[in-house]
Amino acid sequence: MTVTNVGNGRGTGQDGTAQPLAVGLRGIHKSFGSVEAVRGIDLDIASGEIVAFLGPNGAGKTSTIDIILGLSRPTAGEVSVFGMTPRQAISRGLVSAVMQTGGLLKDLTVAETAQYTASLFAHSMPVPEVLKRAGIDGIADRRVGKCSGGEQQRLRFAMALLSDPELLILDEPTTGMDVEGRRGFWGAIRQDAAMGRTVLFATHYLEEADAYADRIILIRHGEIVADGTSSEVKALAAGRTVRATLAGADEAVLRAIPGADNVEVRGDTVLIHATDSDAVARYLLTSTPARDLEINTRGLEDAFIALTSDDSARNSNNAGGSR
Amino acid sequence: MSTQAIPAPDLSTRRAPGLGGFNLMVLKLEIRRLLRNRRTVIFAVISPVIFFLAFGLNSAYASERAGHGNVAAFVMVSMALYGAVLATTSGGAMVSIERAAGWSRQLRLTPLSPAAYITIKMLGALVLGGISVIAVFAAGIISHKPQMPVYLWIVSGLCVWIGSLIFTAFGLFLGYLLPTENVMQFLGIGIAILAFAGGLFTPLNQFPHLFRTIAQFTPLYGLNQLVHTPQLGGNVHLAWAANAIIWLVILAAGAVWRFRKDTARV
Numbered sequence: 001m002t003v004t005n006v007g008n009g010r011g012t013g014q015d016g017t018a019q020p021l022a023v024g025l026r027g028i029h030k031s032f033g034s035v036e037a038v039r040g041i042d043l044d045i046a047s048g049e050i051v052a053f054l055g056p057n058g059a060g061k062t063s064t065i066d067i068i069l070g071l072s073r074p075t076a077g078e079v080s081v082f083g084m085t086p087r088q089a090i091s092r093g094l095v096s097a098v099m100q101t102g103g104l105l106k107d108l109t110v111a112e113t114a115q116y117t118a119s120l121f122a123h124s125m126p127v128p129e130v131l132k133r134a135g136i137d138g139i140a141d142r143r144v145g146k147c148s149g150g151e152q153q154r155l156r157f158a159m160a161l162l163s164d165p166e167l168l169i170l171d172e173p174t175t176g177m178d179v180e181g182r183r184g185f186w187g188a189i190r191q192d193a194a195m196g197r198t199v200l201f202a203t204h205y206l207e208e209a210d211a212y213a214d215r216i217i218l219i220r221h222g223e224i225v226a227d228g229t230s231s232e233v234k235a236l237a238a239g240r241t242v243r244a245t246l247a248g249a250d251e252a253v254l255r256a257i258p259g260a261d262n263v264e265v266r267g268d269t270v271l272i273h274a275t276d277s278d279a280v281a282r283y284l285l286t287s288t289p290a291r292d293l294e295i296n297t298r299g300l301e302d303a304f305i306a307l308t309s310d311d312s313a314r315n316s317n318n319a320g321g322s323r
Numbered sequence: 324m325s326t327q328a329i330p331a332p333d334l335s336t337r338r339a340p341g342l343g344g345f346n347l348m349v350l351k352l353e354i355r356r357l358l359r360n361r362r363t364v365i366f367a368v369i370s371p372v373i374f375f376l377a378f379g380l381n382s383a384y385a386s387e388r389a390g391h392g393n394v395a396a397f398v399m400v401s402m403a404l405y406g407a408v409l410a411t412t413s414g415g416a417m418v419s420i421e422r423a424a425g426w427s428r429q430l431r432l433t434p435l436s437p438a439a440y441i442t443i444k445m446l447g448a449l450v451l452g453g454i455s456v457i458a459v460f461a462a463g464i465i466s467h468k469p470q471m472p473v474y475l476w477i478v479s480g481l482c483v484w485i486g487s488l489i490f491t492a493f494g495l496f497l498g499y500l501l502p503t504e505n506v507m508q509f510l511g512i513g514i515a516i517l518a519f520a521g522g523l524f525t526p527l528n529q530f531p532h533l534f535r536t537i538a539q540f541t542p543l544y545g546l547n548q549l550v551h552t553p554q555l556g557g558n559v560h561l562a563w564a565a566n567a568i569i570w571l572v573i574l575a576a577g578a579v580w581r582f583r584k585d586t587a588r589v
Contacts (some may be wrong), residue, residue, distance in 0.1 A: 020334075071431060082334055091339035091434035102425025107356050119348035120433040122340040159429075166334070 020083030022167045022198040023068055025226040028077035030063050030222075037063040038074070039222035045200060047166065047237035050193050052213035053202040054233075060222035062100075065171050068200075069097055074081050082166065093121045093163030098156045098170045106145030110136055110155055113144055114162060121163045134158035134188060150181035157188065168192070170201035174208065186212055210234070225261065239275035244271050255282050343436030345443060353447040356417075361439075363413045366511055367455050371406030372462045375399055378524070385468050390555035392471025399463040400479045401523045404550050406455030407487035408543065409514050414448025414518060415494020415578075419506040422498070422585065437582065441495065446489045449484070456484050475553050482550040489567060491547065492574035499581030521547045542570040 022046040023072045030038035045051055052110070053061040066072040067079055070086030081089035089095045104113060114131060118124040131137040134154045138146065153173065159221065160168055170189070174182040184317045190212060193199045203209055209216050209230070219225040226233050249270045254263045259276030274280040277295050284290035334524025355364060379385060379398035389397045421427050430440065442480075460480060463469040471479075495512075497506055518524055521543025527535050538544055551557055 069432060071428065087341075090432060092334075092337035093434070094334065094337055095432075097432055099425070099429070103429035105356070105421065105424060105426050107359050108352065112352055112355075116349055116352050117433060119346045120340065120344040120430075122434070123336075163433075195496045209340045 004234045016222065018074055021045060021080070022082060023200065024078075024080040025064070025068070026078040027065065028067060028079065029071065029075045030067060031075045032058075037222055038067070040223070041077075041219075043217070043224065043227075045198065045301055049215055050199045050213050051201075051211035051215045052216060053172055053205070053211040053219055054206065054216050055202075055219035056204050059219045061219055062171055063222070063261060064219070065097070065169055065200070066213065069095065069169060089167075094165055095167045096160040096163055096165040096174050097168070097171065098153070098160045100172045100175050102146045103156060104152055106143065107139050110147065110151075111140035113155060114158055117159045118162045122205050124162045125164050125166065129163070130158045130161050132160065133192070135184065144162070149176050150178070153177060153181070153185060156190070156192065157185070158242070161192065167195070167198045169197070171308075172202055172204070174203075174205075182208075240274060242272045242274055242277050242280045243292075243294045244272075244284050245272055245292040245297065246284070246290040248289055249288075287294055332439045340434050343439035344434040345439035348436075350443055350446055353443055354450050357414060357447055357451045360413075363410075363508060365408055366507070367410035367413055367451060368458045370454055371402040371409070371459050374405065374524075375402040375459050375462050376425075376466070378402075379463070380466055380468050383589040386470075389550075391475055392554050393469065395466075395468035396463070396471040396475075398467045399428060399459055400483060400550055400554065401547065402434065403456045403459040403480065404483045404487065404543075404547060405514075405518050406459055407452040407483050408490045408546075409566070410455045411448040411490040411512055412497070412514060413507065414451050415444060415496075416498040416510050418444065418495060418498035419501055419503060420498075420584050426586070433437070441582075445491045446494065447489065448494065449488060450486045455498055456480050459489055465478035471554055475563045478553045479550060481500040482553060486546045486550055486567070489542075489571045491572065492571060492578050493542070495578035496574050496581060499578060499585050505523070517543045520544065523547055539566070542574070545570070 021044050023043065025041050025043040028038055028041040029036070033085075041060075041064055053064065055061050063072070064106060066163075067074050068081060068086060070090060082094050084092075084094075085094070097252075108116065108235060111131065114127045116266075118127055119129075119280075128137060131140055134157050136151060136154045136158060139151060142151075144155065145151065157173070160170075168189075173187055177185060186208070189199065189201075196267075201208075201213070214229065216226075216230055217224055217229065226282060245268050247268050249265050249268075251263055251265050254260060254270060254272060257272070257274075257280050259273050259274045259279040261275060262273035264271040272280050281293055281295060284293060375398060379395045379402065385393065385395040385398075389396045411576055418427065457480075460476065494510070497510060501509065518540040520538040522538065523543060530538070539562070545563040545568075548563040549559065549567060552563075
């Protein structure tokens, strides 16, 4: 699989300064038994970037985030956060995260949960101020168990802000929220990010990545398949499909064609999604007995799915996710 | 590009907290949580008081002599131990609920060190254990039945309180072993059985020989003998101390083993 880097030298840090990268990943692999969740991720995130990990469920987004947070150790590769180990960065309050679910005690109130968390850090912001910023100052005395899903998610956000982190990581933060809740939540994040925090969030919603990130990293099967601005990735996702009749096609060989990023074989018909459809067509016509060749431009949504989803699961999936 | 305009963060001012994040705010909130849990309070504070009132005041034997005091005082100390052990075990076992809720994972995103976390759990459990001892002793004072010199109330109470700390390790072991909210029910039955075998409810000499022999190897036996030594007088048997120490080592090793498994899991 080739990594399609459509970015323009991004992620190499700010020129001329020794400022460590917010996140540096080198050759990260993570296996759970025989399952490879992350298969060689290299990634630099500079301070101040707002980055989206975009990909379907099971693409390796959460595994990668867990490694950045030090919640799991990579099977191979190196990870640094502001030039330190994840644990060092966390103990200094430099990194915090809003997880998808869990992580709250039902028997504490909203304010107590925040006080508990704040007390653990050497430096923390005032609890009332943070609750206000997360929009939950009105329910400070409510038990967490009595809060709605959206309120609990805002509390997780408040907890993540307490240490005034330089890097904020959000793993599918709006899962289970309604449209209104999602909008409010992202409004709060956006306001916060305007103050210079580095933000990395994982999502499987194309529109979330499009609206809130200035850099999108597409992940599929534990690898980065594209990395660039929203418009660059969209242009990439909106590539073309080459369709041809080719008996006995070898999928692995077709995948290796430069510019081909998704291959599907249906009997004698091959469908190859490509950013460089000309190269694929040239290859098929000159190096294989392919015939009846057609080249089609696909819709953005359709193309995005092809770029990020599991080949076999494509038909049952959609960009909004199936959860 | 927006990244150019943002000043580099000043990382040099960032420090990790001392004592691995241990602080009194967290201890206060942990104790508040324990006291908010109605089931724990009923188990660990109310039930030993009721047992004392039921078994300790029986006029058939309550005023009989027992060492430097009477039988009512003896039963009071037994019930204080029962309550304190329930309290410290419950306090330790709360990690089970925290794991199920994902709170343990959340704490790993903070500077709190595992050692500081365990220390907080132990201190919280000790406070609840202290409340059980005080509650049973208060019932004793109000009932006017237990008779023993004042210094023995204090010494026996302290022995029960400190000794019950052994069972925090039992609670932590169970809490890391059983990732379920039902751990408290399991623990209530488990402690009741151990209390019977340890001779807290009925003197062991009323049981058949085989039962008595087995009972001597159960975790509450040694501790129960030890906490009654101040009142009854006589020497501390090596077997009692060995029982308590060996069980402490076994339970603490179990807790550490499960804890390591838990943190290595992800």
